[in-house]
Amino acid sequence: MASLRPRTLPLSVRTLRSTLRSTRPSANHFFSTPASTPSTQTPQIRAHSTSSVSADELSHFSALASSWWDPMGHSRILHLMNPLRHEFIASCLAEGTSSPNQSPSSTSTPSTATLNYLDVGCGGGIFAESLARTIPLDPTAPAPTPTLAASMTAIDPSTDLIQMAREHARMDPTVHEHLRTGRFKYLNTTLEDVLAGNVDTPTSAAASTQNPSSPSTQPAPQYDVVTLFEVLEHIDPKTSTPLSFLTNCLRALKPGGWLIGSTISRTLPSFILNQVIAEAPWPIGVVPRGTHEWSKFVNPDEVKGWLQEGLMRAADTGVSRGGSAIAEGMRWKCVGAIYIPGIGWKMVPGSEDWGNYFWAVRKEI
Amino acid sequence: MRPISGAVLRPYVCPTCRHGISAGRRRFGSKSDSPDLYDVVCVGGGPAGLGLLAALRASPITSKLKVALIESQDLRKAKAWDLEPNQFSNRVSSLTPSTVSFLRSIGAYDYLDANRVQDYQDMQVWDGQTGSRISFDWSMETSPFEDMRTVATMTENANLVRALLRRIADSGDENLSLFSNATVASIENGSDLKPEGPDLSAWPVLTVKPTGPAAETETPKRIAARLLVGADGINSPVRSFADIPTQGWDYGRHGVVATLALAEPATPPFPASKRTAYQRFLPALGGPIALLPLPDNHATLVWSTTPENAAYLKSLPTPAFLAMVNAAFRLDMTDLTYMMGMQSSSSDSTSHQAELTWRAQHTPLPSQIPPPATAVQTGTVASFPLRFRHAAQYISPRIALVGDAAHVIHPLAGQGLNLGLADVASLSKTIQYAVSHGMDVGDLLTLERYSSERYLPNAKIGGACDLLHKMYNVPGEGPVAWARSLGLGFVDRLPFVKSFLMKNAEGY
Numbered sequence: 001m002a003s004l005r006p007r008t009l010p011l012s013v014r015t016l017r018s019t020l021r022s023t024r025p026s027a028n029h030f031f032s033t034p035a036s037t038p039s040t041q042t043p044q045i046r047a048h049s050t051s052s053v054s055a056d057e058l059s060h061f062s063a064l065a066s067s068w069w070d071p072m073g074h075s076r077i078l079h080l081m082n083p084l085r086h087e088f089i090a091s092c093l094a095e096g097t098s099s100p101n102q103s104p105s106s107t108s109t110p111s112t113a114t115l116n117y118l119d120v121g122c123g124g125g126i127f128a129e130s131l132a133r134t135i136p137l138d139p140t141a142p143a144p145t146p147t148l149a150a151s152m153t154a155i156d157p158s159t160d161l162i163q164m165a166r167e168h169a170r171m172d173p174t175v176h177e178h179l180r181t182g183r184f185k186y187l188n189t190t191l192e193d194v195l196a197g198n199v200d201t202p203t204s205a206a207a208s209t210q211n212p213s214s215p216s217t218q219p220a221p222q223y224d225v226v227t228l229f230e231v232l233e234h235i236d237p238k239t240s241t242p243l244s245f246l247t248n249c250l251r252a253l254k255p256g257g258w259l260i261g262s263t264i265s266r267t268l269p270s271f272i273l274n275q276v277i278a279e280a281p282w283p284i285g286v287v288p289r290g291t292h293e294w295s296k297f298v299n300p301d302e303v304k305g306w307l308q309e310g311l312m313r314a315a316d317t318g319v320s321r322g323g324s325a326i327a328e329g330m331r332w333k334c335v336g337a338i339y340i341p342g343i344g345w346k347m348v349p350g351s352e353d354w355g356n357y358f359w360a361v362r363k364e365i
Numbered sequence: 366m367r368p369i370s371g372a373v374l375r376p377y378v379c380p381t382c383r384h385g386i387s388a389g390r391r392r393f394g395s396k397s398d399s400p401d402l403y404d405v406v407c408v409g410g411g412p413a414g415l416g417l418l419a420a421l422r423a424s425p426i427t428s429k430l431k432v433a434l435i436e437s438q439d440l441r442k443a444k445a446w447d448l449e450p451n452q453f454s455n456r457v458s459s460l461t462p463s464t465v466s467f468l469r470s471i472g473a474y475d476y477l478d479a480n481r482v483q484d485y486q487d488m489q490v491w492d493g494q495t496g497s498r499i500s501f502d503w504s505m506e507t508s509p510f511e512d513m514r515t516v517a518t519m520t521e522n523a524n525l526v527r528a529l530l531r532r533i534a535d536s537g538d539e540n541l542s543l544f545s546n547a548t549v550a551s552i553e554n555g556s557d558l559k560p561e562g563p564d565l566s567a568w569p570v571l572t573v574k575p576t577g578p579a580a581e582t583e584t585p586k587r588i589a590a591r592l593l594v595g596a597d598g599i600n601s602p603v604r605s606f607a608d609i610p611t612q613g614w615d616y617g618r619h620g621v622v623a624t625l626a627l628a629e630p631a632t633p634p635f636p637a638s639k640r641t642a643y644q645r646f647l648p649a650l651g652g653p654i655a656l657l658p659l660p661d662n663h664a665t666l667v668w669s670t671t672p673e674n675a676a677y678l679k680s681l682p683t684p685a686f687l688a689m690v691n692a693a694f695r696l697d698m699t700d701l702t703y704m705m706g707m708q709s710s711s712s713d714s715t716s717h718q719a720e721l722t723w724r725a726q727h728t729p730l731p732s733q734i735p736p737p738a739t740a741v742q743t744g745t746v747a748s749f750p751l752r753f754r755h756a757a758q759y760i761s762p763r764i765a766l767v768g769d770a771a772h773v774i775h776p777l778a779g780q781g782l783n784l785g786l787a788d789v790a791s792l793s794k795t796i797q798y799a800v801s802h803g804m805d806v807g808d809l810l811t812l813e814r815y816s817s818e819r820y821l822p823n824a825k826i827g828g829a830c831d832l833l834h835k836m837y838n839v840p841g842e843g844p845v846a847w848a849r850s851l852g853l854g855f856v857d858r859l860p861f862v863k864s865f866l867m868k869n870a871e872g873y
Contacts, residue, residue, distance in 0.1 A: 071808070071809045071810045071813070079810050080810070082802070082803075082804075083798070083802035083803075083804065086801075086802045086803055087802070129803075130802070130803030130804060131803055132803075133803045133804075133805065134803045144426075144429065144800065144801075145800075145801055145802075145803065147803070167564075170563050170564040171563065171564045171565075171566075171567060172563065172591075172805055173402050173562075173563040173565070176562075176563035176564075177563075
């Protein structure tokens, strides 16, 4: 799908990282210095202060924003891929979750929905809204789907995209109700602010009342599942590191939780598919020209390497065991996905090197 | 497609309700009222609409959806429907094996009264003009020691409707609203319930008005549909609301139906349980006559013919009507055309039978003909116009059409109801997929799965029936008749072609 991701995504990711730079004295210490951000600073101000976004890209993005939810628009292939994300998440959760009362073997009794999700770089909310729809209105009821979602927090640094996502969510009364009760949140913020506890998260409201005077203490990880769909391939390796980005994603996870994403590999077949065919002129091409930059694509082994390193860093001091043990015991899943015109997206194990693939890693318990 | 915008409302108002609603809306329907929300609202309580509801209730994935069905007839009466064991309704359909397996999969088939359904394993089809013949049976596919394969299963529509209603009733009444004796007074786009409520401006909102005595006392209800399903027949109000055009034509033919009792067959069938359906094309009279088996040596008649012939047949006294039916399976085109014009009167109701007896002596009889019909069940002779319709599309945002609302075809292959239930099977599967993947069941991205699965098969079968109708409406000898007999003879002699055709006819 990455092949079809419109240019808006690179924008939002770049915005995220430039936001990071503009609000943090040092990118390497953003996690440990949450107090440096005045709590009065609103997300809108931050997003608008990102000077690294060119006017060109902004106007290009604004034009695409209106068609984000158009089933026949530029994001069509992205919409078509969305059901596969649910299936991949379900296949990960079947191996275990961070929630102690969820056991993968308890198929006889229906599970209740207990998992808290964080969607990083949610864009117009294609995935976030679809997951929010599966949150049961009655929290004690059996979970309707194997994704077991109890809450969803979706973040994106782009004000326009978050605004559009909120507007669209109002068109579904179920999702609207979740937005109203706070089980579903769209936040115009960055991952770093979420980690610093500067925004309302599933449990931070309770935590802040207990200890309002010490905002600098590192909050406990909040999330059972962190999702990162079609984000990695838009990170510019010259100005930012996927490693620090992934490390932060891992820090947001509870032990036993899953970090799940999808991206495109940087191989010859993917070059032909994504650059030559997918961006070809109509009627062959399906994505706007210039959507992707092949050199930014990342291969599965690169992601795996960053995640091994990220897991060690996220474990911080490594009190109980050595970092290399964590890396070796890492639960890693990876499966390719192929779009076949006229048929749709199909998971094809072994096709990771052809282009799009899903990956997941489980944080050690 | 209808425009989805809060500013542009293009309401559908059924013509008979237009008067009442213009006065009523001010009283009941102020815009700020928030309507009751439903996941699936189905307009029409025929086999397709009820089948969809039963399928949704049967699946654990969709059984929690809040569903509603609106039907103008009394569903309690339909649920309590009963007839004497030897009486059969004249509205009968043939269910293909794939339809039967769908009904089994949703747990509805066992609710059918098994004593009132009849399988048949053999189908004799021939051309009354040229005599060329094709016999559809599965004997070439199965060994004689196996059970015979069923070509189709005959059931009264009332039996099927009752079965589906009982299946739905046994699923409990949680999240289920059946609006019986109720009509859709209007459909319009909802409104944005700012600032607290959701934005329903793309949701269809229906005003449901009770009919009959309750209309005076009960106030109309307003319900909003995440997905509005039009199972509301050929003049579908849901389709009008969605602004979906439909193409087609009237065949200028009527289908004459009746429930008949047949004589004992001259040679008992072998094996004893084998039943046969008969269809003879009558190019000179405007269409085929078909006799389809019902239990206990009964049969249902479907005779497609011109409106004049249909009116003539309906005007005949019973003995003359029976003579015409028997003649239609036996005599040649010239004789039939003559008999179709014979004067008849109640004082001389035997003249048709006498004519048939005399003419049959001079006609070589085909080898496979149905036993003579001996009686017509009182009150079952009726006729209905034959039409072809195909909606330009089956879906629109938050709208799906199923059954006759989407397509009406010539009944000569008995496929109409089967196509409708195949729609329902596909739509219910589509809804299941959507629910389990967090999709909005009314979203176009969801519904296009249904539409892409059903549009082409329906067009193919509807087109094939149309082609058959046209081929068999060229009277006399000539290139078309010659091509016809070549075609049928060709198909009959090549087992693999025939087997392919039969598999297509039985569904997928």
